[in-house]
Amino acid sequence: MKKIVALALFLFMGLTTMAQNKNAKATIEVDGVCGMCKNRIEKACFKTKGVKSAIWDVKTHELQLIYNEEKTNLNEIHKNIAAVGHDTEHLKASDEAYASIHGCCKYRDEEVIDDHKE
Secondary structure, three states: HHHHHHHHHHHHHHHHHHOOEEEOOEEEEEOOOOHHHHHHHHHHHHOOOEEEEEEEEEOOOOOEEEEOOOOOOOHHHHHHHHHOOOEEEOOOOOOHHHHHHOHHHOOOOOHHHOOOOO
């Protein structure tokens, strides 16, 4: 009986360990307008333990991520991006965080957006 319980426990632990992806991929939308925004967004991602790759595209506003699900999750990544002043598709940055970004990065201001168009 003890062997059966031990085997069942061992199998359960093996299945739960395999359920988390060490190289999970995700794409999220993040607001920003320039290269300074790109640096800020990507740095916020890399400060999140478990993020392996973060590449934000200025034109499409898409952030391509590779991260370890054992160490972090998308919710934490969204929080860290919003904390540096950028809105994500699921979380809006606080007014204080948004106010802290450089004037040319004010992506909520139509005039700033127009200045960054080609």
